Amino acid sequence: MKQGIIRFYLVGIAIILFSITIVVRMVQIQTDPVFTEISEKVGNQAMYKTKEFEPVRGNIYDRWGNLLAGNNEVYEIGVNLNQVNQNNKEEIISYLSSLTGLNRDYVKGRVDISYQPDPLKENYAVFSTVARNASEKMVEDIAAAKDTNNALYPISWTGRLQRTYPDNRLAANLLGFYSSQGFFGVEGFYDNILSTVESTTYISMNPYDVMEIPEIPHGASVILTIDREIQARIEEILDRSINDSGSASGTVIIMDPETGEILAMATTPRADLNQSSEKILAEYPTLNVEGYDIQTPYNRAIMQTYEPGSVFKVFTLAAALDSGAITPETEFIDTGVVNIGGMTIYNWDYGAWGPQDMTGCMQHSLNVCLVWMAQQTTVKTFYEYLTAFNIDRKTNIDMDGEASYPFLSPSNPTPFGSDPNAPRWYEGMIGPHSFGQGVSVTPIRMITSISALANEGRMMAPHIQKAVVQDGRIRYYNPKIVSTPIKPETAQTVTEMLANSLELESSDAYVEGYRMAGKTGTAEIAGRTGYLKGVTNASFVGWGPIDDPQFIIYIWLEKPKTSIWSSVVAAPVFKEIVENLVILMDIPPDNIRLEMASTQ
Amino acid sequence: MKKKLTQAHQQKPWRIQIQRLGFILLVLVIAVLSFFMNLNFTSKAAQAGVQIRILEAERESLIRSISANRTDLAILTSATVMQKRAKELGFVPATRADIEYLYIENYVGKQPQPVSLPPTVRDQTVNYLTPAFTQSIWDWLYQGTFIMLDQEGK
Numbered sequence: 001m002k003q004g005i006i007r008f009y010l011v012g013i014a015i016i017l018f019s020i021t022i023v024v025r026m027v028q029i030q031t032d033p034v035f036t037e038i039s040e041k042v043g044n045q046a047m048y049k050t051k052e053f054e055p056v057r058g059n060i061y062d063r064w065g066n067l068l069a070g071n072n073e074v075y076e077i078g079v080n081l082n083q084v085n086q087n088n089k090e091e092i093i094s095y096l097s098s099l100t101g102l103n104r105d106y107v108k109g110r111v112d113i114s115y116q117p118d119p120l121k122e123n124y125a126v127f128s129t130v131a132r133n134a135s136e137k138m139v140e141d142i143a144a145a146k147d148t149n150n151a152l153y154p155i156s157w158t159g160r161l162q163r164t165y166p167d168n169r170l171a172a173n174l175l176g177f178y179s180s181q182g183f184f185g186v187e188g189f190y191d192n193i194l195s196t197v198e199s200t201t202y203i204s205m206n207p208y209d210v211m212e213i214p215e216i217p218h219g220a221s222v223i224l225t226i227d228r229e230i231q232a233r234i235e236e237i238l239d240r241s242i243n244d245s246g247s248a249s250g251t252v253i254i255m256d257p258e259t260g261e262i263l264a265m266a267t268t269p270r271a272d273l274n275q276s277s278e279k280i281l282a283e284y285p286t287l288n289v290e291g292y293d294i295q296t297p298y299n300r301a302i303m304q305t306y307e308p309g310s311v312f313k314v315f316t317l318a319a320a321l322d323s324g325a326i327t328p329e330t331e332f333i334d335t336g337v338v339n340i341g342g343m344t345i346y347n348w349d350y351g352a353w354g355p356q357d358m359t360g361c362m363q364h365s366l367n368v369c370l371v372w373m374a375q376q377t378t379v380k381t382f383y384e385y386l387t388a389f390n391i392d393r394k395t396n397i398d399m400d401g402e403a404s405y406p407f408l409s410p411s412n413p414t415p416f417g418s419d420p421n422a423p424r425w426y427e428g429m430i431g432p433h434s435f436g437q438g439v440s441v442t443p444i445r446m447i448t449s450i451s452a453l454a455n456e457g458r459m460m461a462p463h464i465q466k467a468v469v470q471d472g473r474i475r476y477y478n479p480k481i482v483s484t485p486i487k488p489e490t491a492q493t494v495t496e497m498l499a500n501s502l503e504l505e506s507s508d509a510y511v512e513g514y515r516m517a518g519k520t521g522t523a524e525i526a527g528r529t530g531y532l533k534g535v536t537n538a539s540f541v542g543w544g545p546i547d548d549p550q551f552i553i554y555i556w557l558e559k560p561k562t563s564i565w566s567s568v569v570a571a572p573v574f575k576e577i578v579e580n581l582v583i584l585m586d587i588p589p590d591n592i593r594l595e596m597a598s599t600q
Numbered sequence: 601m602k603k604k605l606t607q608a609h610q611q612k613p614w615r616i617q618i619q620r621l622g623f624i625l626l627v628l629v630i631a632v633l634s635f636f637m638n639l640n641f642t643s644k645a646a647q648a649g650v651q652i653r654i655l656e657a658e659r660e661s662l663i664r665s666i667s668a669n670r671t672d673l674a675i676l677t678s679a680t681v682m683q684k685r686a687k688e689l690g691f692v693p694a695t696r697a698d699i700e701y702l703y704i705e706n707y708v709g710k711q712p713q714p715v716s717l718p719p720t721v722r723d724q725t726v727n728y729l730t731p732a733f734t735q736s737i738w739d740w741l742y743q744g745t746f747i748m749l750d751q752e753g754k
Contacts, residue, residue: 056667065713067674071667136668159664166674207649223715232679469715513696583694586709588701596703 048202056161058194058219060175060186062228063261063466069175069187069273071161075139078129081115083154091151099138100131133162165273171231172270173299174224174262174464176400179277184298186222186464188400193220193468220470225261225463230254233580235266237573242268245569246561247538251300251443252577253554257451257543259479260460262397263551267300290527302397305405305440306556309523310348310365310566311539312436314450314494316374317362319385322490325376328358328497338368341428345371348522363501365520367435374434379427383409386433388485389449390459397444397462405440436523446541447554449485453495454517454543454552456488499546509542509571511578513589518542518574520566525559535559538566540574545590553577641737670716 029035060069077100079092093111097104113128131138139157146152163178176185182194196217234252242250254264271283284296297303320326336352338345347353347366361369374382386392392407406415408425416422432438444462452459461480468475486494498517502510509518521539524531538560543552553574560569581587588596675681735743 056663059670061715063712064710065715066677066679067670070671070674071664072671073664073668159661161664161667164671164675166671166678167680168678170679207646207653209649221715228679232683474715579696583696583699589696592701596701599703 047205049205051201051203053199053201053216054160055196055198055216056218057163057178058221058469060194061221061223062226062231063224063263064227065223066228067166068171068224068226068228069163069165069178072164073136073159074132074162075134075136075157075159076129077131077134077138077142077155077157078127079111079154080156081113081125081128081154082117084111084115088151088154091149092154095145095149095152096130096155099141100134102131127156167228167232168272168274169270170228170235171226171265172273173267173301174226174265174399175273176298177271177273177277177280182400183277184400186224186399189398190220190222190465193470194222195219217471220468222465223467223469223474225256225259225263225466226265227263227584230581230584231264231266233584234264234577235270237576237580238266238268241569241573241576242557244562245538245557247557247569248559249300250558251304251554251556252573253301253443253447254577254581255447255451255462255552255554257454257460257549257552260448260451260462261466261479262462262464265299265301265464267297269296290532297403298401299399300443300556302395302399302402302442302444305403305442306537306558307437307440307523307526308446308539308556309436309521309537310367311446311450311519311521311541311554312439313362313365313370313434313521314453314498314519314541315386315389315391316370316377316382316434317358317497318389318453318486318490318494319382320373320377321358321493322385322486323377323381325378325381326358326373328493330358332356332358332361332369332372334361334366334368336368338371338431340371340375340431341426343428343431345431359497359500359504362497362519363505365435370434371431374430379410379430382430382434383411385485387411388483389452390483390485391439391441391445391449395442395444395448395462397448398465402444403442404445407439436521443554443556446539447552450541450554451543451552452483452485453491454549455491457484457486457491459483459485495543495546495549499544502542505567507567507571509540509567509574511544511575511582513591514544514578514582514587515546515590516542516544516578517546518571520571522564522566534564536564536566538564538570540566540570542574542578544578545587545593547590547594550585550587551581553581638737 057071059067059071062068077096079096084092089111093104093108096102096111097107100107107130110128110130113125114123116123116125118124134157139159142152142155142157146155165172165175165177174185176183176187176189178187178194182188182191187194196219199216234254238250238252241247249268251267252264253262253266255262269283271280273280284298286293286295288294321328333355334347334353336347336350345367347364347368353360353364353366353369356364356366356369358369358373360366361373377385386407386409392409392412394402394404396402406412408415408423408429410425413425414422416424429438448459448462451462458481461482463477463479465477467477495517498519499515502516502518507518507520509516509520519541521537521541523537523539525535525537526532536559538557540555541553543549555570555573555577557566557569557573563569582589587593731740
């Protein structure tokens with residue numbers, strides 16, 4: 001009996017000691033730094049999940065609210081590696097390979113990745129992506145297949161937004177493109193407001209620990225001044241005219257001179273924006289031109305400088321008239337040749353045109369007369385006017401990548417340094433400058449400066465943003481005057497003279513029923529050792545209707561083959577654009593418009 | 601000597617046992633009730649927590665879906681598609697010869713489509729989750745007790 005009690009107590013003591021050991025060990029584990037670290041790590045892995053919040057990139061609309069750049073939902077399809085085993089692997093590979101059209105070996109490689117849940121290890125892998133940018137249809141097919149086939153259970157997907165351009169190539173040059181960040185055009189310039197900052201938050205997986213998920217503001221949307229219908233029509237006309245004339249490239253810009261709004265801006269080439277950035281950039285190859293490797297500009301209208309030729313003469317005429325050096329009736333006897341600063345300058349046809357008034361000089365685009373006009377203005381005043389027209393600087397249009405080329409002038413004679421072989425300004429340069437050679441500018445620079453002539457002497461800041469939609473509000477862009485280079489009367493006189501010269505010339509640019517001012521420009525192209533033979537840049541600038549200009553058009557065809565003359569290749573393009581534009585912009589012919597104005 | 605008389609009485613042991621048992625049972629019932637009440641509350645809270653997660657995921661999905669639908673609509677009405685459809689329907693681009701201009705009083709011309717305005721971002725400093733979703737039952741009890749005591753103190 002006594003032995004039995006002793007045994008009973010011994011068992012009791014053993015149980016108590018065992019319990020104490022467990023408690024001691026528990027306390028030891030709880031307080032041991034190694035165990036604490038492990039338990040925290042394991043606990044956090046299960047308790048918290050990293051969640052990345054990608055804000056929705058803002059849309060881009062044309063002036064009428066048509067979507068030019070938006071976002072479409074695509075899916076990333078993959079497999080949860082911990083659920084893949086030898087029994088279902090082959091079936092998953094076969095199914096995903098046939099559904100996505102991806103190579104079977106590639107899919108196998110993705111599915112074969114070993115499961116490794118430790119994020120600190122190099123081969124950390126819990127999910128393997130098989131296909132990116134999958135369509136909604138594909139995901140629906142997978143969901144249906146999973147319902148009937150348990151082997152496909154490890155396949156899962158996550159949705160995300162992908163930048164999409166509903167019109168593919170339309171306005172590609174001005175929109176730019178998005179690939180993790182905005183490049184070129186509007187996408188590049190307004191990247192900061194179209195996208196807001198991505199953020200990462202730890203989300204507690206404990207359902208009792210409810211937390212508010214931070215709200216990431218969406219990117220602002222940008223409404224452009226572009227008119228989609230005009231843009232589409234202009235691109236169609238430009239592509240056809242390039243094809244017809246055999247030109248290397250082409251550019252057309254249409255602007256509202258009163259506000260500086262860009263209504264259309266077409267250039268070539270224009271990539272399909274709904275493809276990868278590598279494929280987009282492959283459409284702008286590097287070409288070897290005259291021994292130089294030149295990257296094809298994404299948007300020639302703002303990124304490529306060139307010598308504009310005779311369209312530049314409108315500045316010489318405006319400067320001479322505004323300074324009082326000439327009047328429209330001033331007479332000039334054209335001898336067909338002039339020598340200035342050691343350079344002999346001829347007219348475009350090497351002919352002598354005899355007595356001419358200033359309208360005649362512009363109508364026949366006489367280089368000799370324009371040199372004389374600049375000389376009459378005086379060197380100092382001539383360059384002061386060109387500076388007032390901002391020829392020596394960028395327009396600062398709200399698009400990425402605007403280019404400029406140093407302008408040689410008395411105020412900036414050695415922009416390329418003091419090397420005696422480097423180009424530098426000297427007084428004789430007033431000759432070629434007076435008719436647009438020896439000066440290199442972008443088409444956007446030209447149209448912006450010339451728009452002052454169509455807007456009573458006021459040059460407006462060119463812009464493509466009409467409004468920004470952000471935080472539930474629309475903020476409209478306020479047009480800005482950047483310069484007033486000439487008096488309103490001078491602008492009217494130049495406009496009238498150029499309209500007369502267009503009519504008197506019986507130009508191919510003449511549009512019946514609408515009085516337009518216009519000027520052709522055929523420019524020689526500089527090579528390594530001088531100007532190239534037989535190739536030109538053909539340009540045309542025109543605006544109207546001249547009593548109330550509602551648009552100004554700038555056209556540049558690079559190296560046309562059917563004819564080197566702007567009057568032959570560029571003037572008809574101007575006519576066709578105006579004929580379309582007056583319909584798309586609801587501008588009645590002059591007589592009807594004036595009649596309507598008188599009845600109101 | 602006056603003899604004091606005291607009356608001694610004692611409850612029967614079975615009555616005392618019943619009273620004790622009753623008390624223990626009462627405590628047990630209260631404990632069980634409290635346990636189930638707590639279980640009920642916490643399960644509801646967990647359910648609400650999970651529901652919030654689901655709704656938040658659904659909201660994200662809807663945002664993507666709205667954006668995608670807007671783009672799909674734009675694709676269906678893109679310049680190229682509309683031109684193609686117009687051609688198929690027999691329309692041709694108008695020329696100046698086809699157009700007659702009429703004076704219409706108060707005609708305001710072509711108007712832009714309304715652009716959908718994104719919602720204003722909520723004030724990030726304000727907590728929009730009510731305490732019902734974040735408080736534990738103990739927090740609720742303590743807070744309730746303090747409020748009651750404060751009110752009595754007044």
